[in-house]
Amino acid sequence: MSFGDEFQRLSKYLRESLKGKGLDWGNKPSLYKKYSGAKETAELPGAECEGGKPLYQTIQQRRSVRNYQDTAVDGKTLSQVLWAAQGITLATEYHQFRAAPSAGALYPIETYCVINNVEGYKPGLYHYQVPYHTLLLIKEGSFGSDLARAALGQKMLRDSAFNLVWAAVIERSKWKYDQRAYRYIYLDAGHIAQNAALAAAACGLGSCQVGAFFDEEVNRVIDVDGEAEFAIYMSSFGIPKV
């Protein structure tokens, strides 16, 4: 049996062996990544819940788009896509719920934004700061080509206006789900990417999901260690070439 088959077998919930385990509330991992040291914040326009194409039309029209115009996208559109991916949509006393569902509301996925060509934003690697709906500039520079190289030469990541890279902080989900967490992070990322793709389509942008990449190379682009946190999915976004 290969390790994939073995993982699927070993991570099954079985009626005879599933015991409710108490959760270690004192050691619940933080749901938000924090950076130390001074970093530049890039504000985003406030996200809006109105406008854009209607939902059913958007679903009908969404296609993977791999060829983009060499035209800048505006900050408003970037903001809408980030909000649809991970924005907070309901804050209660105990939880801050986000736009996409997450197993156990543990939100193990971090969103990085590689900006190539967005009006008013320097090209660079940014981290999406969920609680504030802002971007934190992690490093300035053109990283689209590095990302394209890391993704088996898929040039759309170089030619896009921006790319989102999703990385899992596995401990957040393992805290509750142990090895089954590895199923849930991919499901979470799928929901997030679909929300982003639909928001992009509603704003007239094209996007393409990317699962084919050299993991460690993408980890290096987004400055994560590949163990506690590792890249699992990406999408490119831009104005479609007609």
Ligand SMILES: Cc1cc2nc3c(=O)[nH]c(=O)nc-3n(C[C@H](O)[C@H](O)[C@H](O)COP(=O)(O)O)c2cc1C
């Ligand atoms: C998990 C996943 C990984 C994907 N990886 C890639 C990829 O690496 N490169 C690419 O060009 N398209 C990729 N795609 C896009 C698919 O090729 C595309 O969704 C499919 O052809 C159906 O077309 P549609 O998205 O226009 O409906 C991926 C899609 C998914 C869901």
